[in-house]
Amino acid sequence: MMKFIVAANVALIAVLSIANATAQVSTHILDNGLKVIVKEDHRAPVVTSQVWYKVGSAQEYGGITGVSHILEHMMFKGTPSYPAGQFSEILARVGARDNAFTGKDYTAYFQVMAVSHLETSFQLESDRMAHLTLDAAEFAKEIEVVKEERRLRTEDNPNALTYEQFMATAFNSSAYHNPIVGWMNDLDNMQVEDLSLWYQRYYAPNNATLVVVGDVDPKQVFSLAEQYYGQLPAREVNYHKPRIEAPQVGQRRVEIKAVARLPYLLMGYKVPVLNTIEDRSEAYALAVLAGILDGGRSSRLSKYLVREQEIAASSGAGYSLYAAQDSLFLFDGTPRSGTSVDQLQAAIEVQIEQLKNELVSVAELQRVKAQVVASETYQLDSVQRQAYILGSLETVGLGWQSMQHYSREINKVDADAVRAVARKYLISDKQTIAVLTPVGEQSELAKNER
């Protein structure tokens, strides 16, 4: 059915896409509350379909951390209509790439495929939105897979282990305290009933966003969405209690000892994000500040810490203005041999002081803006990337339109604004520092670990 509709519209779409180089975004909300966002991209006969649920590790409480992520795994384990294995096989047959990802603020599922198979994606994805089996025997195997994932990504990765402890130190009352994958103790004690409850609470059309980017006609996508997702009933989703992080009132520091060869430094300052900030221009100024410090090889951390002073083997900075809750302005780095983590920290702090005292140059500011403008074009080279941006913005509550404002708002940022946010937010009372101290393979720690 869909095949025909798409074919009949191809010629029309081809003409439109030439006339209208800047891709259009169309939206529609189904009666059951599912928001559908469609962005046309007619460069290739492919499409990506993503379903974003407004639930992630930030909703989790003590004892069940990791439940959002395990549920994501179990979403591939079958429904009455498509028992375990069927989902993957049907999608494999149509050549779709499919996967899912869980974050602090969202859980998302996607398929990328030839455009003629979009209907297959809708059929399967809408089915598992409401009819997941959650079989206990499948769960018993999958929880072991997730523990292996945790061992792979965290336990055996010293820098990741440091990051986990760092976040747990920086955040107390907010669930950003917990790792997305969950603490091992909670994985050990997880029950399939915990997943059922989670699924019942959060997996409803009115708690989700469907994002489609590719060689499609929005009207056709809306009617197809109506056909498949439209049948699902809306359900009350009111379990969300705000969990605002208690104010930080002094510097925090944590040391992590792990079997490693290299020390590692992580530093973060509590900062608001676009979603929580009073004056939104400050969030864009923080983003520019991150660009001044770490926007390419010409930025300050590379130029001064790596090349001029030769203190860091590598050093970075970052700010994710699209988080749902107050987040961190991050710094990290590995000292070069012969240099200590303390020296690296001091050198980063000198850079921060400079940003508070002196205005950044016009040339630096222009360079950051040029990179932002260019990357807006570059990201159009990937339908997945475009859908990811739309989905994450919508899910954290900013609205997909924020994407369209980004470069305009960045362009408004001047040197005074950059200095002002550095002075206001990069202060030691709001700072958390984590240091990885390597221990040898033969140490007591290594023996006890097992």
Next chain:
Amino acid sequence: MKVWLGVLASTLILWQSASALPQIQSWTTDDGTRVYFAPSDELAMVDVAISLDAGSERDGSLAGLSTLTHSLLDKGAANMDADAIAARFEDVGAQYGTSVSLDRSMITLRSLSDETLFQSAVDTLLKVIAKPSFPQRDFEREKNRLLIAIQNGQQNPSDIISKAFYAAIYEKHPYAQSGQGSAESVQTIQRSDIEDFYQQYFIANTAVVAIVGDLTRDQAEQLATNISQALASGQPIPKDMLVADSTPKSKQEHIVFPSQQAHVRIGQLGVARGDPDYFSLYVGNHVLGGGGFTSRLVEEVRSKRGLSYSVYSYFMPLQQPGPFMIGLQTRADQAQQALQVCLDVLDKYQSEGPSEAELELSKRNIISGFPLRIDSNRDVLGYLSMIGYYQLPLSYLADFSAKIEAVSVEDVRQAFRKHIDLDSLVTVIVGNEAAAK
């Protein structure tokens, strides 16, 4: 109405399949550089990749030499220092990068196609490849950073096993060496080695240029000519040939490492680029361990037993026979069990081959998913570079689906029997003592 729609649909399908493939234009510059160009004006950007016959197999006794040379290109050129070069690229929003693999190296540039911005980015690129100055201080610093990257790899079991596996299957051949090199080899590299490496291998007559994006043919020709003129012409140097008989027979290696998981790798030599059995092996491996959740290895190791988050197999064809490998990670005390499951799966697959249904599923997956392989400029750039560097037919993408479709169960069975020798598998395990039991 019905008839009209039918006719329209079939016309459109033709139109679609014609337009879905990149239109590849190819020529050779006066200096002998082969060029592959796919125009695409939908986005106002251009991607360029220069492939050089300067992969890590050229390192000789100085493992890490190619990697270090490439990391130094943008640290000084013409009369610019590293800061100036970085600023010149980034002032116009361009992205410059290098990568080194076994057979070849790549220098890439992504830029907006606006003429002023693009010209500036290209001008910087040409200086970087034509006149790198390899300043002594930058050389010392980048060497130190490479040594730190090597240490970083030593705390990561997946890096450790990857290096150990190549060393085990290639022994004396240059493919045995890691592109990063070792602490010992990198320590001995001198600045003059970098200059020599650049002189020998950054030459126009073995370079391949791929261009995708918003340029006219004239602009692309000018760009390619400028790139090939920026490189010297030189004498191509023959490569160390892999003598098949010298490859090891079955061996097992256990590297003790205090990680919670054991990493396991099983494999041996596979096939070279252009091998007539490649498509049979590719489709066959899709059923075995290349096709994700529908593959046998994922079914047996992950879905049925929950032993590993990731388990896969693949052939990596190189200029000379590349590896075939199976990989997974599991809690150390389960390593032997997981290893045995993989060996059993491989053994059974080797003797029976895939079922008709399995083969059909894999073929449908690969063929239906073909548009995804070429749906971005970046993907097309990768294919152009591969086709160009390995001198595959220009019709490689056009022929791809038909080659996949033609593979039969018997083809897979024969190809696996011919290329996989169960008696000479190499197994490497990285993990604590429990992994050995």
